[in-house]
Amino acid sequence: MATGRLNKICSAGADMEKNPLVSVYIPTKNRKETLGRAMRSVADQDYENIELVIVDDGSTDGTQEYVETFANDKHGSIRSIKYHKSNVSKGACLARNAAIEIATGAYVTGLDDDDFFESSRIGRFVAVANLLTDHSYLFTGYRYRTLRRGEDFFFKWISEVDEVTLLRILKRNCIGNQVFTTRERMLEIDSFDKLLPAWQDYDVWIRLIKRFGPAKRLDNYSYVVDTVSAPDRISDNQQKIRDAHQIFLKKHPEYIGKKLEAFLNATYIFYGSKSMSPMDLMSIFFKDRKYACEVVKQMARNILFR
Template sequence: MSTVDVDPLVTVILTTYDRREFLPKAIETVAEQTYDKIELVVVDDHSSESPRDIVEKSSTEGLCNLVFVRHEENGGTSAARNTGIEHANGEIIAFLDDDDAWEPSKIERQVDLFQRTDSDVGAIYTAMRSIDMDGSTITLQHATKEGDLTKAFLCGYNIPFTSIAVRRDIVASAGLFDENLPSWNDRHWLLRVSLHCEFLTIDEPLVISQRGTEHDQVSDNFTAKLEQSYPIVAEQFQTIAADYGWLFERKSSAHLKYGIGYSALRNGETEKAREFFIDALVKWPFNPIFYLYAFIAMTGNRGYRMARTAKRAIENRVSN
C-alpha cells in the first residue's frame, strides 16, 4: 500500500550559481509541469550577481508556492541542496540543476507511480537525454535498474540525479548531503537513500540536459575529487560493501578505483589513471572495461580522445 497521500505537495529544489541566462528556462520548466501541487525552492549559492530579479520576473502562475533563498557565501552544491531541503514543505522532493529541463509530464508521472506502488518504494527516477546547443541528442541515459540498488551503487551504477523524486520521509532517514564533498556528493547521498527504500524507474527521457558549452555543469576537478571526495566515499563504500562479504568488497573497491581513474583520464592525468585502472584490475580482474581503459590510459591523451569519440558515436547510433 502506498504511503503517499492523494495529490501530495511536491517540492522542487532548484540550485543555481552564476548562470543567470539559464535560470528563466529552468524556472519555466517547473512552472509548466502538468502536475498542479508544486512548490519551487530556488537556492542561489551566492552568485556574483543575485538572480532575485530573474526569479521575481519569471512566470510562476502554475506553482503553489515560490521560495527564494540566497547564501551569504558560496558553499557548494551540497550546501545549496541542503538549504533547499530545509525549506521544503512537500511530501515528495525533486531536484533540478539550472542547466537542465524537464518534460511537462515528469512530476505528474512520478506522483502517479508513487501512488500505485507499495511503501517499500521511496525513490523514482527517469531516463535522461543530453543535447547540444542545436538540440540534437548527444547521449541517452536509460533508467534500467529497480528495487534495492545498494549493491548497484556500490559497483558504479549511476542515475541522472535531476530525474529523481524522493519521499520526504526517506530524505529525512538518509540525512543531508555531505558538505565536505566537492564532488561525488550525489553518489554518496544516493547510496544512503538506497539503504532505506527501493527504487522504481520510468525509462523515458523526461529530463533534458544541455551539454557542450562553456556553461556546462561544474567541471570535474580531479585534484579535489582525489584528495577530498575519494577518501570519504571510499570509507563509506567499504563499510557498507563489507556487509556483503569480502569478495563483493573487492569488487566494489575496484569500481571505485575505476571511477577515480576515469576522472584522472578525462583531466589529462594519464599516469595516475593507469595506476588506478591497474589497481582496479588487481582487485577485480573480471571486468573487461577495466582492461579497455587501462589500455587507453597507456596510449595517453590522444587515445582517450579517440575512445571518447568512438563511444559517443556508438551511443548516438544506439539512441537513434
C-alpha cells in the same frame, strides 16, 4: 550571512490527497539565463501542484531580480515559489540542504540550474509514487545535450537495471544526478554531506538505499543534462573527485574487503575525469565483464563528446 525569501502563491485549492505537493529545488549561482530555462521547465509541467524552491548561493548577476520578475507572472503548475539567498557562497551542497529544509512538499526532487525537465516528469513520478512503499526513491533515464562537430547532439542514457540494490550502486552511480523521494527521508539521512567535495549525490543515493531499500527506475528520459551551456561542473574537477574518492573509501566500509574498490575507481571514467590503465580495466573485466564493456563505451563517449 544575509538571507531573503520570496514566497508567491500562484494557485491554490489543489486536492492534496490526489495531488500531493511536490517540491522542486534548484541551487544556483550566477547562472540566471540557464536558471530561467530551468524554472520555465518546472512551470511547464503537466502536473499542477508544485512548489519551486530556489536557493541562491551568493549570486551577483541579478539572479534575485530575475526570480522576482518570474514569480510575478502566473504559472499554472506552480503553487508557490520560494527564494532564499545567502550573500556568502557556501557551495551547492549546503544550498541543496537549505532548499530541502525550506521545502514543504510531501515529495522532493532536484533540478540543476543548467538542466531542465521534460513537461511530463513530475506527473509521471506522482502517478507511481506508491512504489515508494517498497523502494527508497525513483529515478529515470536522461537525455544529454552536448556538441558533435560544433552542432547540438543529444544522446540518451538509462540504467541497465530497473531495480538498484546496494551491491549494484556500490559498483557505480547508475542513478544519475536526481531522484524523486519523500522530503522526510531526505531529512532522516541528513541530506547531502557538506564534507564531500564531489559525488554528494552518489553518496545520498547509497545512504538512501542502505536505509530504505532498493531504488526503482522509470522507463523515460524526462531529465535533460546540458553539458554545453554550463561546462564548469563539479564532475569535471579532477582534484575534487580525487578527494571525494578518498572520503568515500572511509565513509562506506562496504568497499573494503569485498573487492569493490576497483569499481569505485572506475567511477572516474563515468565522470569523465581520468583515464583508466589497462591493468585497472582488466581487474574489472574479471569481476564483471558486462560492466567492463560499459566502461569502455563511456571512455569512447568521453573522447567523442568532450
